[in-house]
Amino acid sequence: MKTKKQSWNLRSGNRKGFILSLDAAIAVMIVFIFIAVSTFYIAKANEETLSRVQVVRAGSDIMNVLDRENVFETKDPVAISREIGSILPSMYEMRLRINGTFPEKTITVETTNQTPQGQFVVSGERVIVLSNNSASNYAVAKYWMWLK
């Protein structure tokens, strides 16, 4: 305590210089803290954008695989769901709906969970052709994807 008092016990000119230096140091510190916090948030926001793009691309790739492996031809929600489960990375959830004008009726295939509230969800769609030897049917497969 005595030492502290001694260090503060400066002559008027020195004290002013010390306070000015302290003022400048605090100002510089504030600026650096602000820059650090800003950089952190900007980096975090960029990361979020990238992860969103990643989710969109993953959804698109999965739909492409399902289409090229003719999984939609089954028109069976269980089979489609099982196939999605086998290729969907573990950190994602996916919901799929197929709406098409088939000869018999309009079919809606819904798989997996309901779309969550209050979470970033990407959506996309893909035109699909379901062909067999006698006819082709046309449909749109819409998907929603989000991080677990």
Place this chain on the structure above:
Amino acid sequence: MIHDGGRMKKGIVQSIGLMMLAGLLLSFAVIIFHDTQSRDERFGEMMIYDRLYDLDKSIQHGFSKIFSSNGISLSADNSHVAIAETLPGSSRLSSELDGFSSFLQSRYFSGPAVSFDSAILNNVKANVPIAIKPHNITISHTSYPSGNLQIIPSSLNLNNYTISISSSKSTISINSGGMSSGSFPVSVSVTTSYGTSAWSGNINPATSNTLLLNFDVSLPSAETVTITITNPARLLINRGNMTFSQSVSFGLQNIGNNGVTASLPESLFTINYENDKLSKKSTVILA
């Protein structure tokens, strides 16, 4: 007075310092705000491009599936192109192309809007023209599905032809009297219910060449398929009244280009995102 002047100076310096600090903070705030805003805009733009790409590719894949389910199969690499099909062609192809294009136009009538060039679509239905690029060779049909197959190079940039025909007829007799001599290899094999016959030789593709495939000669079921090769290696397989499956493959000259593609004519369909002022004319790459 001097003392007051000194204080004033210090006050001014401090005020300027504070203003600079405030300005710096404000600048950062503005930069962060603009960065966030532009990032959201870029993300939105990327999403539109991704959606456009997905829609375009899925439409192309849909058309490819229609072609393959109607018995037209294509493969292409940097040195060869092959087409396999049945002649006469599938009578379903035309109605399925119409059905798919109508489905797309009714499903995507705004944001995005998908539209078809009806003249090109009618040409696809009538002739199934397939463009081989960059060699500028056209595989086409005369009056599909009932007509014949033709391969039309714009110049002599083919190396050879290999033709395989499979028919349910009993016998085959190959008449090669109309084939010239040269250095362009042609190989033809014909399979009937009794076995396979073949002819191969080197011809001059700049002149007229005719190969006659006579099936079931002297029988009531007699039919003739005529293979004609004219300048510059233009191939026509005239099926007459025969029904058969065929596979035609041709070698490509190396013209220093990679990425050989087989596609339907350019600008078959257009995808238009009117609100985003984004539009893409597209076609179907089959191989």
